[in-house]
Amino acid sequence: MKIAIVGAGLAGLTAATDLAAGGHEVALFDKARGPGGRMSxxxxxxxxxxxxxxxxxxxxxxxxxxxxxxxxxxxxxxxxxxxxxxxxxxxxxxxxxNAIIKALAAPLDVTWQCRIAALEQTGDGWRLTHDGGNVEADAVVVAVPAEQVADLMPAGAEAWGTLAKSTISxxxxxxxxxxxxxxxxxxxxxxxxxxxxxxxxxxxxxxxxxxxxxxxxxxxxxxxxxxxxxxxxxxxxxxxxxxxxxxxxxxxxxxxxxxxxxxxxSGAAGKTALWDEMLKLGLCGDWLIGPRIESAWASGRALAAVIAER
Structure with a gap:
Protein backbone atom coordinates (compact mmCIF):
# COMPACT_ATOMS: atom_id res chain seq x y z
CA MET A 1 0.00 0.00 0.00
CA LYS A 2 0.86 3.66 -0.24
CA ILE A 3 0.72 4.73 3.41
CA ALA A 4 0.77 8.32 4.65
CA ILE A 5 1.90 8.88 8.23
CA VAL A 6 0.96 12.09 10.02
CA GLY A 7 3.69 12.79 12.57
CA ALA A 8 7.39 11.99 12.32
CA GLY A 9 8.23 11.46 15.96
CA LEU A 10 9.54 8.18 17.34
CA ALA A 11 6.22 6.31 16.98
CA GLY A 12 5.61 7.42 13.40
CA LEU A 13 9.20 6.81 12.31
CA THR A 14 9.29 3.36 13.93
CA ALA A 15 6.07 2.37 12.17
CA ALA A 16 7.38 3.80 8.89
CA THR A 17 10.67 1.90 9.16
CA ASP A 18 8.94 -1.45 9.63
CA LEU A 19 6.28 -0.75 6.98
CA ALA A 20 8.90 0.28 4.43
CA ALA A 21 10.87 -2.87 5.21
CA GLY A 22 7.69 -4.82 4.46
CA GLY A 23 7.45 -3.35 0.96
CA HIS A 24 4.96 -0.55 1.52
CA GLU A 25 5.45 2.92 0.04
CA VAL A 26 5.58 5.21 3.05
CA ALA A 27 5.55 9.02 3.27
CA LEU A 28 5.61 11.01 6.51
CA PHE A 29 4.40 14.56 7.15
CA ASP A 30 5.28 16.65 10.18
CA LYS A 31 4.56 20.28 11.05
CA ALA A 32 7.92 20.75 12.80
CA ARG A 33 10.91 22.40 11.12
CA GLY A 34 13.02 19.28 11.52
CA PRO A 35 13.59 16.03 13.43
CA GLY A 36 13.11 15.95 17.18
CA GLY A 37 9.65 16.60 18.58
CA ARG A 38 9.76 15.93 22.30
CA MET A 39 13.26 14.49 21.72
CA SER A 40 14.50 17.84 20.39
CA ASN A 98 17.44 14.30 18.51
CA ALA A 99 20.24 12.15 17.03
CA ILE A 100 17.98 9.09 17.24
CA ILE A 101 15.14 10.82 15.39
CA LYS A 102 17.56 12.14 12.76
CA ALA A 103 18.95 8.65 12.18
CA LEU A 104 15.49 7.11 11.81
CA ALA A 105 14.26 9.86 9.49
CA ALA A 106 17.31 9.91 7.21
CA PRO A 107 16.39 6.98 4.92
CA LEU A 108 12.66 7.79 4.85
CA ASP A 109 10.50 10.15 2.81
CA VAL A 110 9.70 12.88 5.36
CA THR A 111 8.19 16.27 4.54
CA TRP A 112 8.89 18.77 7.34
CA GLN A 113 7.00 22.01 7.94
CA CYS A 114 3.87 20.38 6.55
CA ARG A 115 0.77 20.45 8.78
CA ILE A 116 -1.93 18.03 7.72
CA ALA A 117 -5.19 19.88 8.32
CA ALA A 118 -7.77 17.27 7.30
CA LEU A 119 -8.24 13.63 6.33
CA GLU A 120 -10.90 12.78 3.76
CA GLN A 121 -11.93 9.36 2.51
CA THR A 122 -12.03 8.95 -1.25
CA GLY A 123 -13.52 6.06 -3.16
CA ASP A 124 -10.56 3.78 -2.67
CA GLY A 125 -8.30 5.59 -0.25
CA TRP A 126 -7.54 8.87 1.47
CA ARG A 127 -6.87 12.49 0.66
CA LEU A 128 -4.72 14.44 3.12
CA THR A 129 -5.02 18.23 2.92
CA HIS A 130 -2.21 20.62 3.83
CA ASP A 131 -1.34 24.24 3.05
CA GLY A 132 0.44 23.29 -0.16
CA GLY A 133 -2.27 21.05 -1.58
CA ASN A 134 -3.32 17.41 -1.23
CA VAL A 135 -1.71 14.00 -0.84
CA GLU A 136 -3.35 10.74 -1.91
CA ALA A 137 -2.79 7.49 -0.04
CA ASP A 138 -4.27 4.00 0.32
CA ALA A 139 -3.99 4.09 4.12
CA VAL A 140 -3.26 6.63 6.85
CA VAL A 141 -1.44 6.37 10.18
CA VAL A 142 -1.85 9.20 12.69
CA ALA A 143 1.11 9.45 15.08
CA VAL A 144 0.66 12.77 16.90
CA PRO A 145 -0.07 13.70 20.55
CA ALA A 146 -3.54 12.80 21.80
CA GLU A 147 -4.67 16.42 21.88
CA GLN A 148 -4.07 16.68 18.13
CA VAL A 149 -5.73 13.40 17.20
CA ALA A 150 -9.40 14.31 17.65
CA ASP A 151 -9.37 17.13 15.08
CA LEU A 152 -8.13 14.72 12.42
CA MET A 153 -10.56 11.87 13.02
CA PRO A 154 -12.99 11.38 10.10
CA ALA A 155 -16.49 9.93 10.13
CA GLY A 156 -16.37 6.36 11.37
CA ALA A 157 -13.53 7.03 13.79
CA GLU A 158 -15.32 9.30 16.26
CA ALA A 159 -14.73 6.86 19.11
CA TRP A 160 -10.98 7.21 18.62
CA GLY A 161 -11.32 10.96 18.81
CA THR A 162 -13.23 10.64 22.07
CA LEU A 163 -10.56 8.32 23.46
CA ALA A 164 -7.84 10.81 22.52
CA LYS A 165 -9.71 13.74 24.10
CA SER A 166 -9.98 11.82 27.37
CA THR A 167 -6.24 11.02 27.45
CA ILE A 168 -4.79 14.25 28.77
CA SER A 169 -1.10 15.19 28.61
CA SER A 266 1.32 11.86 27.69
CA GLY A 267 -1.56 10.15 29.40
CA ALA A 268 -2.21 6.41 29.02
CA ALA A 269 -5.27 5.19 27.11
CA GLY A 270 -4.75 1.54 27.97
CA LYS A 271 -4.11 0.52 24.35
CA THR A 272 -1.05 -0.38 22.31
CA ALA A 273 -1.99 0.63 18.78
CA LEU A 274 -5.26 0.96 16.85
CA TRP A 275 -6.01 -0.16 13.29
CA ASP A 276 -9.31 -0.20 11.39
CA GLU A 277 -9.02 -2.58 8.46
CA MET A 278 -12.17 -1.28 6.78
CA LEU A 279 -11.11 2.36 6.96
CA LYS A 280 -7.40 1.62 6.44
CA LEU A 281 -6.72 4.03 9.31
CA GLY A 282 -4.40 3.56 12.29
CA LEU A 283 -3.20 5.32 15.42
CA CYS A 284 0.08 4.95 17.29
CA GLY A 285 1.92 6.96 19.92
CA ASP A 286 3.07 6.97 23.52
CA TRP A 287 -0.32 8.30 24.68
CA LEU A 288 -1.86 4.91 23.96
CA ILE A 289 0.52 3.11 26.36
CA GLY A 290 2.10 5.68 28.68
CA PRO A 291 4.61 8.54 28.92
CA ARG A 292 7.86 6.78 28.03
CA ILE A 293 10.10 6.83 24.96
CA GLU A 294 9.86 3.04 24.87
CA SER A 295 6.06 3.33 24.70
CA ALA A 296 6.24 5.39 21.50
CA TRP A 297 8.59 2.86 19.93
CA ALA A 298 6.45 -0.10 21.04
CA SER A 299 3.26 1.49 19.73
CA GLY A 300 4.76 2.23 16.31
CA ARG A 301 6.17 -1.27 16.00
CA ALA A 302 2.89 -2.87 17.12
CA LEU A 303 0.86 -0.93 14.57
CA ALA A 304 3.22 -1.89 11.73
CA ALA A 305 2.93 -5.54 12.79
CA VAL A 306 -0.88 -5.40 12.79
CA ILE A 307 -0.95 -3.83 9.31
CA ALA A 308 1.44 -6.49 8.01
CA GLU A 309 -0.66 -9.28 9.55
CA ARG A 310 -3.96 -8.00 8.15
Missing amino acids: TRRIETLQGTAYFDHGTQYFTVRDPGFVDQVAAWEAAGVAARWPAAGENAWVGTPGM APCWTVMAAFDTPLARAGDVLRDAGPIGWAARNSAKPGRTGPESWVIQGSPAWSAAHLEDDADAVIAALLSAFARATGESLPEPLTAQAHRWRYAL
Whole structure:
Protein backbone atom coordinates (compact mmCIF):
# COMPACT_ATOMS: atom_id res chain seq x y z
CA MET A 1 0.00 0.00 0.00
CA LYS A 2 0.86 3.66 -0.24
CA ILE A 3 0.72 4.73 3.41
CA ALA A 4 0.77 8.32 4.65
CA ILE A 5 1.90 8.88 8.23
CA VAL A 6 0.96 12.09 10.02
CA GLY A 7 3.69 12.79 12.57
CA ALA A 8 7.39 11.99 12.32
CA GLY A 9 8.23 11.46 15.96
CA LEU A 10 9.54 8.18 17.34
CA ALA A 11 6.22 6.31 16.98
CA GLY A 12 5.61 7.42 13.40
CA LEU A 13 9.20 6.81 12.31
CA THR A 14 9.29 3.36 13.93
CA ALA A 15 6.07 2.37 12.17
CA ALA A 16 7.38 3.80 8.89
CA THR A 17 10.67 1.90 9.16
CA ASP A 18 8.94 -1.45 9.63
CA LEU A 19 6.28 -0.75 6.98
CA ALA A 20 8.90 0.28 4.43
CA ALA A 21 10.87 -2.87 5.21
CA GLY A 22 7.69 -4.82 4.46
CA GLY A 23 7.45 -3.35 0.96
CA HIS A 24 4.96 -0.55 1.52
CA GLU A 25 5.45 2.92 0.04
CA VAL A 26 5.58 5.21 3.05
CA ALA A 27 5.55 9.02 3.27
CA LEU A 28 5.61 11.01 6.51
CA PHE A 29 4.40 14.56 7.15
CA ASP A 30 5.28 16.65 10.18
CA LYS A 31 4.56 20.28 11.05
CA ALA A 32 7.92 20.75 12.80
CA ARG A 33 10.91 22.40 11.12
CA GLY A 34 13.02 19.28 11.52
CA PRO A 35 13.59 16.03 13.43
CA GLY A 36 13.11 15.95 17.18
CA GLY A 37 9.65 16.60 18.58
CA ARG A 38 9.76 15.93 22.30
CA MET A 39 13.26 14.49 21.72
CA SER A 40 14.50 17.84 20.39
CA THR A 41 17.88 19.42 21.00
CA ARG A 42 18.12 23.23 21.00
CA ARG A 43 21.31 25.02 19.85
CA ILE A 44 21.95 28.52 21.20
CA GLU A 45 24.98 30.63 20.30
CA THR A 46 26.83 32.25 23.24
CA LEU A 47 30.05 34.19 23.77
CA GLN A 48 31.67 30.89 24.74
CA GLY A 49 30.45 28.97 21.72
CA THR A 50 27.36 26.92 20.96
CA ALA A 51 25.37 25.66 23.92
CA TYR A 52 23.24 22.54 23.48
CA PHE A 53 20.08 21.70 25.40
CA ASP A 54 17.92 18.57 25.33
CA HIS A 55 14.93 20.67 26.28
CA GLY A 56 12.28 17.95 25.96
CA THR A 57 12.83 14.34 26.94
CA GLN A 58 15.87 14.10 29.19
CA TYR A 59 16.64 10.38 28.95
CA PHE A 60 14.91 7.06 28.37
CA THR A 61 14.93 3.62 29.94
CA VAL A 62 14.94 0.20 28.33
CA ARG A 63 12.81 -2.78 29.39
CA ASP A 64 11.19 -4.59 26.45
CA PRO A 65 13.56 -7.20 24.91
CA GLY A 66 12.83 -5.85 21.44
CA PHE A 67 13.69 -2.34 22.57
CA VAL A 68 16.88 -3.65 24.16
CA ASP A 69 17.94 -4.85 20.71
CA GLN A 70 16.91 -1.57 19.12
CA VAL A 71 18.88 0.52 21.60
CA ALA A 72 21.90 -1.75 21.15
CA ALA A 73 21.73 -0.99 17.43
CA TRP A 74 21.50 2.75 18.14
CA GLU A 75 24.50 2.47 20.45
CA ALA A 76 26.50 0.63 17.79
CA ALA A 77 25.58 3.37 15.31
CA GLY A 78 26.85 6.04 17.73
CA VAL A 79 23.49 7.76 18.26
CA ALA A 80 22.80 6.53 21.82
CA ALA A 81 24.81 6.03 25.01
CA ARG A 82 24.24 5.24 28.67
CA TRP A 83 23.98 8.16 31.10
CA PRO A 84 24.64 6.77 34.60
CA ALA A 85 23.95 10.11 36.32
CA ALA A 86 20.22 9.63 35.67
CA GLY A 87 20.16 5.97 36.71
CA GLU A 88 21.59 2.55 35.96
CA ASN A 89 19.19 2.02 33.06
CA ALA A 90 19.23 5.56 31.66
CA TRP A 91 20.11 6.29 28.04
CA VAL A 92 20.39 9.43 25.92
CA GLY A 93 20.80 10.21 22.25
CA THR A 94 24.30 11.32 21.21
CA PRO A 95 25.47 13.97 20.60
CA GLY A 96 21.89 15.15 21.33
CA MET A 97 18.57 13.51 22.04
CA ASN A 98 17.44 14.30 18.51
CA ALA A 99 20.24 12.15 17.03
CA ILE A 100 17.98 9.09 17.24
CA ILE A 101 15.14 10.82 15.39
CA LYS A 102 17.56 12.14 12.76
CA ALA A 103 18.95 8.65 12.18
CA LEU A 104 15.49 7.11 11.81
CA ALA A 105 14.26 9.86 9.49
CA ALA A 106 17.31 9.91 7.21
CA PRO A 107 16.39 6.98 4.92
CA LEU A 108 12.66 7.79 4.85
CA ASP A 109 10.50 10.15 2.81
CA VAL A 110 9.70 12.88 5.36
CA THR A 111 8.19 16.27 4.54
CA TRP A 112 8.89 18.77 7.34
CA GLN A 113 7.00 22.01 7.94
CA CYS A 114 3.87 20.38 6.55
CA ARG A 115 0.77 20.45 8.78
CA ILE A 116 -1.93 18.03 7.72
CA ALA A 117 -5.19 19.88 8.32
CA ALA A 118 -7.77 17.27 7.30
CA LEU A 119 -8.24 13.63 6.33
CA GLU A 120 -10.90 12.78 3.76
CA GLN A 121 -11.93 9.36 2.51
CA THR A 122 -12.03 8.95 -1.25
CA GLY A 123 -13.52 6.06 -3.16
CA ASP A 124 -10.56 3.78 -2.67
CA GLY A 125 -8.30 5.59 -0.25
CA TRP A 126 -7.54 8.87 1.47
CA ARG A 127 -6.87 12.49 0.66
CA LEU A 128 -4.72 14.44 3.12
CA THR A 129 -5.02 18.23 2.92
CA HIS A 130 -2.21 20.62 3.83
CA ASP A 131 -1.34 24.24 3.05
CA GLY A 132 0.44 23.29 -0.16
CA GLY A 133 -2.27 21.05 -1.58
CA ASN A 134 -3.32 17.41 -1.23
CA VAL A 135 -1.71 14.00 -0.84
CA GLU A 136 -3.35 10.74 -1.91
CA ALA A 137 -2.79 7.49 -0.04
CA ASP A 138 -4.27 4.00 0.32
CA ALA A 139 -3.99 4.09 4.12
CA VAL A 140 -3.26 6.63 6.85
CA VAL A 141 -1.44 6.37 10.18
CA VAL A 142 -1.85 9.20 12.69
CA ALA A 143 1.11 9.45 15.08
CA VAL A 144 0.66 12.77 16.90
CA PRO A 145 -0.07 13.70 20.55
CA ALA A 146 -3.54 12.80 21.80
CA GLU A 147 -4.67 16.42 21.88
CA GLN A 148 -4.07 16.68 18.13
CA VAL A 149 -5.73 13.40 17.20
CA ALA A 150 -9.40 14.31 17.65
CA ASP A 151 -9.37 17.13 15.08
CA LEU A 152 -8.13 14.72 12.42
CA MET A 153 -10.56 11.87 13.02
CA PRO A 154 -12.99 11.38 10.10
CA ALA A 155 -16.49 9.93 10.13
CA GLY A 156 -16.37 6.36 11.37
CA ALA A 157 -13.53 7.03 13.79
CA GLU A 158 -15.32 9.30 16.26
CA ALA A 159 -14.73 6.86 19.11
CA TRP A 160 -10.98 7.21 18.62
CA GLY A 161 -11.32 10.96 18.81
CA THR A 162 -13.23 10.64 22.07
CA LEU A 163 -10.56 8.32 23.46
CA ALA A 164 -7.84 10.81 22.52
CA LYS A 165 -9.71 13.74 24.10
CA SER A 166 -9.98 11.82 27.37
CA THR A 167 -6.24 11.02 27.45
CA ILE A 168 -4.79 14.25 28.77
CA SER A 169 -1.10 15.19 28.61
CA ALA A 170 0.68 17.11 31.36
CA PRO A 171 2.48 20.34 30.35
CA CYS A 172 6.04 21.36 31.13
CA TRP A 173 7.89 24.68 31.19
CA THR A 174 11.58 24.21 30.40
CA VAL A 175 14.34 26.75 31.06
CA MET A 176 17.64 26.48 29.19
CA ALA A 177 20.54 28.35 30.83
CA ALA A 178 24.26 28.42 30.02
CA PHE A 179 27.00 29.87 32.27
CA ASP A 180 30.59 30.94 31.73
CA THR A 181 31.88 28.79 34.60
CA PRO A 182 30.84 25.36 35.92
CA LEU A 183 28.43 25.48 38.85
CA ALA A 184 29.99 24.20 42.06
CA ARG A 185 26.99 22.05 42.96
CA ALA A 186 27.94 18.38 43.26
CA GLY A 187 26.14 16.02 40.90
CA ASP A 188 24.55 16.49 37.51
CA VAL A 189 20.88 15.82 38.31
CA LEU A 190 18.29 17.42 40.60
CA ARG A 191 14.80 15.97 41.07
CA ASP A 192 11.60 17.18 42.75
CA ALA A 193 12.75 20.41 44.40
CA GLY A 194 9.78 22.69 44.96
CA PRO A 195 8.53 23.93 41.58
CA ILE A 196 11.32 22.04 39.83
CA GLY A 197 10.49 18.57 38.63
CA TRP A 198 13.88 17.98 37.04
CA ALA A 199 17.15 19.78 36.43
CA ALA A 200 20.25 18.43 34.72
CA ARG A 201 23.70 19.55 33.66
CA ASN A 202 23.11 18.93 29.97
CA SER A 203 26.77 19.59 29.12
CA ALA A 204 27.73 16.57 31.26
CA LYS A 205 25.80 14.09 29.12
CA PRO A 206 27.92 11.81 26.91
CA GLY A 207 29.03 13.33 23.62
CA ARG A 208 28.14 16.91 24.56
CA THR A 209 30.32 19.94 23.92
CA GLY A 210 30.06 23.65 24.66
CA PRO A 211 29.77 25.76 27.82
CA GLU A 212 28.17 24.80 31.14
CA SER A 213 24.54 24.19 30.19
CA TRP A 214 21.57 23.36 32.40
CA VAL A 215 18.03 22.27 31.60
CA ILE A 216 15.55 23.12 34.37
CA GLN A 217 12.01 21.80 34.03
CA GLY A 218 9.01 22.79 36.08
CA SER A 219 6.98 20.05 37.72
CA PRO A 220 3.73 19.11 35.96
CA ALA A 221 1.66 20.82 38.67
CA TRP A 222 3.74 24.01 38.65
CA SER A 223 3.83 24.10 34.84
CA ALA A 224 0.05 23.70 34.64
CA ALA A 225 -0.49 26.48 37.18
CA HIS A 226 1.84 28.82 35.26
CA LEU A 227 1.08 27.63 31.74
CA GLU A 228 0.14 31.05 30.40
CA ASP A 229 2.87 32.99 32.22
CA ASP A 230 5.32 35.13 30.29
CA ALA A 231 8.55 33.32 29.38
CA ASP A 232 10.70 35.88 31.23
CA ALA A 233 8.69 35.32 34.41
CA VAL A 234 9.12 31.57 34.08
CA ILE A 235 12.89 31.94 33.60
CA ALA A 236 13.16 34.13 36.71
CA ALA A 237 11.02 31.80 38.83
CA LEU A 238 12.76 28.56 37.89
CA LEU A 239 16.29 29.99 38.09
CA SER A 240 15.46 31.37 41.53
CA ALA A 241 14.08 27.98 42.62
CA PHE A 242 17.19 26.29 41.22
CA ALA A 243 19.48 28.62 43.19
CA ARG A 244 17.54 27.92 46.39
CA ALA A 245 17.57 24.15 45.83
CA THR A 246 21.31 24.04 45.18
CA GLY A 247 22.32 26.71 47.68
CA GLU A 248 24.28 28.33 44.88
CA SER A 249 24.56 31.97 43.91
CA LEU A 250 24.12 31.70 40.16
CA PRO A 251 26.33 33.81 37.87
CA GLU A 252 24.69 35.87 35.17
CA PRO A 253 23.71 33.40 32.43
CA LEU A 254 25.36 33.57 29.03
CA THR A 255 21.88 32.80 27.73
CA ALA A 256 18.54 31.89 29.26
CA GLN A 257 15.52 30.84 27.25
CA ALA A 258 12.25 29.10 28.04
CA HIS A 259 10.13 26.66 26.07
CA ARG A 260 6.55 25.71 26.88
CA TRP A 261 5.57 22.13 26.15
CA ARG A 262 1.79 21.97 26.25
CA TYR A 263 1.84 18.22 25.67
CA ALA A 264 4.95 17.06 27.52
CA LEU A 265 3.97 13.91 29.42
CA SER A 266 1.32 11.86 27.69
CA GLY A 267 -1.56 10.15 29.40
CA ALA A 268 -2.21 6.41 29.02
CA ALA A 269 -5.27 5.19 27.11
CA GLY A 270 -4.75 1.54 27.97
CA LYS A 271 -4.11 0.52 24.35
CA THR A 272 -1.05 -0.38 22.31
CA ALA A 273 -1.99 0.63 18.78
CA LEU A 274 -5.26 0.96 16.85
CA TRP A 275 -6.01 -0.16 13.29
CA ASP A 276 -9.31 -0.20 11.39
CA GLU A 277 -9.02 -2.58 8.46
CA MET A 278 -12.17 -1.28 6.78
CA LEU A 279 -11.11 2.36 6.96
CA LYS A 280 -7.40 1.62 6.44
CA LEU A 281 -6.72 4.03 9.31
CA GLY A 282 -4.40 3.56 12.29
CA LEU A 283 -3.20 5.32 15.42
CA CYS A 284 0.08 4.95 17.29
CA GLY A 285 1.92 6.96 19.92
CA ASP A 286 3.07 6.97 23.52
CA TRP A 287 -0.32 8.30 24.68
CA LEU A 288 -1.86 4.91 23.96
CA ILE A 289 0.52 3.11 26.36
CA GLY A 290 2.10 5.68 28.68
CA PRO A 291 4.61 8.54 28.92
CA ARG A 292 7.86 6.78 28.03
CA ILE A 293 10.10 6.83 24.96
CA GLU A 294 9.86 3.04 24.87
CA SER A 295 6.06 3.33 24.70
CA ALA A 296 6.24 5.39 21.50
CA TRP A 297 8.59 2.86 19.93
CA ALA A 298 6.45 -0.10 21.04
CA SER A 299 3.26 1.49 19.73
CA GLY A 300 4.76 2.23 16.31
CA ARG A 301 6.17 -1.27 16.00
CA ALA A 302 2.89 -2.87 17.12
CA LEU A 303 0.86 -0.93 14.57
CA ALA A 304 3.22 -1.89 11.73
CA ALA A 305 2.93 -5.54 12.79
CA VAL A 306 -0.88 -5.40 12.79
CA ILE A 307 -0.95 -3.83 9.31
CA ALA A 308 1.44 -6.49 8.01
CA GLU A 309 -0.66 -9.28 9.55
CA ARG A 310 -3.96 -8.00 8.15
